[in-house]
Amino acid sequence: MNQDATQDQAHMARALALAARGLYTTDPNPRVGCVVVREGAVLGEGWHVRAGEAHAEVLALRAAGPGARGATVYVTLEPCSHTGRTAPCADALIDAGVARVVCGSSDPNPKVAGAGIALLRAAGISVSVGVLEPATRDLNVGFFSRFERGRPFVRLKLAMSLDARTAPASGAPVWISGEAARADVQEWRARSGAILTGAGTVRSDDPRLDVRLAYGSWVRQPLRVLLDPMLSCATGAKLFAAEGALVFAAPDAPARTDGSARVERLPRAAGGLDLHAVIARLTELEVNELLVECGPRLAGAFILSGLVDEFVLYIAPTLLGADAAPLLHVSGLKLPAFDIKDVQRIGPDLRLILLPKKS
Numbered sequence: 456m457n458q459d460a461t462q463d464q465a466h467m468a469r470a471l472a473l474a475a476r477g478l479y480t481t482d483p484n485p486r487v488g489c490v491v492v493r494e495g496a497v498l499g500e501g502w503h504v505r506a507g508e509a510h511a512e513v514l515a516l517r518a519a520g521p522g523a524r525g526a527t528v529y530v531t532l533e534p535c536s537h538t539g540r541t542a543p544c545a546d547a548l549i550d551a552g553v554a555r556v557v558c559g560s561s562d563p564n565p566k567v568a569g570a571g572i573a574l575l576r577a578a579g580i581s582v583s584v585g586v587l588e589p590a591t592r593d594l595n596v597g598f599f600s601r602f603e604r605g606r607p608f609v610r611l612k613l614a615m616s617l618d619a620r621t622a623p624a625s626g627a628p629v630w631i632s633g634e635a636a637r638a639d640v641q642e643w644r645a646r647s648g649a650i651l652t653g654a655g656t657v658r659s660d661d662p663r664l665d666v667r668l669a670y671g672s673w674v675r676q677p678l679r680v681l682l683d684p685m686l687s688c689a690t691g692a693k694l695f696a697a698e699g700a701l702v703f704a705a706p707d708a709p710a711r712t713d714g715s716a717r718v719e720r721l722p723r724a725a726g727g728l729d730l731h732a733v734i735a736r737l738t739e740l741e742v743n744e745l746l747v748e749c750g751p752r753l754a755g756a757f758i759l760s761g762l763v764d765e766f767v768l769y770i771a772p773t774l775l776g777a778d779a780a781p782l783l784h785v786s787g788l789k790l791p792a793f794d795i796k797d798v799q800r801i802g803p804d805l806r807l808i809l810l811p812k813k814s
Contacts, residue, residue, distance in 0.1 A: 463557055466490050466497075466529040467586045471559070473502040473511070474531045474594055479645040479668065480505045480675055483741035485532055485562075485598040489515035491553075493526035505675070510535065512544040516551045524552035531559040531591045533584070536571040545571040548580065555581040559591030563602035597648065597743030600764070606734050607745040609762050611754060612643060613782060614769040620779035621751065622659075632769045635802025640748075641668050643767060648742035649678040651733075653753035654688050657681060663693045664748070678742065681716070682728050682753065683708075690714035703728055703736070727753070730760045755785035766793065766809040769801070 473488030481487075481503050489511035491499040499522075501514025509517075512534055516523050534544035534556065548556060556575050561584055562568060575582050592599050597608040614631045615621055621631060630637070644650055645666045652664060664679045679694055684705040694700055700716040705723050721736065722729040737745060747757055757763050797808040 462495070463529070463583070463586050466492055466527075467531070467557065467559055468590075469497075469500070470511075470529045470531050471587060471590050471594060473500055474591075476502050477504055478594075479642075479666075482506070482646075482648045482675065482677075483598075483743055485595045487511040487530065487532045489528060489530040491515045491519040491523050491526050491528050493522060498522045498526060510544050513547050516547055519551075525554045527555040527557065528553050529557045529586075532595070533558045533560065533562040533567055533569070534571040534575070535562065535564075535567050536574050543571070543574075545574040548575060549578045553580060555583070557586055558582065558584045559586055560584070560588045563599050565602070595743075597745075601738060601741070601743050606738050606762075607648065607742045608764050609734070609745045609747060609757070610643065610647070610765045610767055611747045611757055611763045612640060612767045612769075613754060614771065615782045616771055616773045616775045616779070618774050618776070618779075619782045620775035621782055622780040623775055624778035624780075631771050631773075632804050633771065633802040636769045636771075636804045636806065639769075639801050639806065640767075641666060643746055644677060645675075647677045647744045647746040649680050649737055649740075650746045650748060651680040651682065652694075652747070653727075653749045654681065654683040654685075655750045655752065656748070657683070657688045657692050657694055659750070661693050662748070663696065665697065677746075678737075678740065680733075680737070682733065684723065684728055685709070686711050686718070690716075703733055726756060730756060730762055734762060751781050751784040755783045758783065758785055758791065763811065765796070766807070766811075768807045768809060770805040770807065772803055 470488040470490045474486045477486040484506045488502040490497060499515040499519030501511045503511045512530055528548060534548055536543050536545045572582050600608040616631060623629060645668050650664045666676055679700040681694060681702045683702050686704050686708045695714055695716050698715050702716045702718045703721045704718055706720045711718050721732045791811040793809040794812055796810050799806050
């Protein structure tokens with residue numbers, strides 16, 4: 456690798472580190488970082504903080520000031536070329552007189568999709584694309600999934616004992632995972648556009664499904680989604696304590712006249728609601744990453760539907776016995792096998808990140 460390529464990777468790595476600062480706040484926009492460099496010196500840095508506010512390129516150019524003229528700009532994602540809630544970043548780069556732009560990846564959004572790169576090149580700016588692209592895509596896995604596959608990136612979070620059980624035979628709610636693992640779950644929730652559960656979990660555990668992390672003085676709460684085909688959950692459940700929950704119900708469910716949640720009707724499927732219709736609706740709502748926290752039946756349904764992209768599995772060093780509730784209710788001969796992406800100890804527990812093996 457020559458020196459120029461090494462420098463490109465080093466500056467892009469810094470841009471990615473900046474982009475990651477927006478991990479919990481930019482949704483539904485991508486996480487983007489930017490570095491302005493001239494003659495080896497960093498003149499300005501920026502990252503996108505939240506939707507509707509200045510993009511990374513604008514903040515970095517603002518920090519660089521007049522020194523941006525003739526500089527090289529490293530940005531993790533192709534600069535936007537359309538006017539949304541902010542002006543096009545490609546225009547800002549052209550107006551600043553930069554000489555070169557290095558992009559981690561092109562933008563999968565069809566409103567951009569190469570148009571930003573074309574604008575820069577038409578203005579005489581040299582453009583390189585693909586530096587540390589896998590890391591850029593991984594940081595924005597849901598954003599790329601929504602535009603390239605037409606659906607969010609779906610994570611299924613599960614917690615179990617050593618004997619793959621999730622609750623004692625008595626049915627009493629207990630914490631399987633330790634405090635450190637529960638804090639870790641908060642970070643998965645925080646990066647998600649929506650958190651989904653089923654009616655059985657609400658009735659047995661009464662979860663809040665909120666995020667209890669603060670990012671400075673601002674907290675972004677993901678959309679709380681409940682699959683409740685017959686609207687059987689009490690409107691006093693903790694899930695409904697704050698405004699904005701979304702309940703998906705079957706067409707034949709009774710009318711709900713009270714409560715703070717929004718109710719939408721979706722088609723039925725065997726055993727519950729059509730999960731593909733659920734995912735399609737969440738895509739329309741611009742959900743990039745969906746975190747599913749649910750009981751064994753709904754978890755099994757997601758797996759059998761082929762909708763799970765990644766498993767987050769916590770294993771506690773305890774035993775619950777054969778009569779305890781199982782991790783999953785699934786059967787069949789074509790259940791997925793997995794690749795282990797990551798293993799970490801989280802307090803007394805283990806956390807496995809698993810990817811379904813592609814057939």
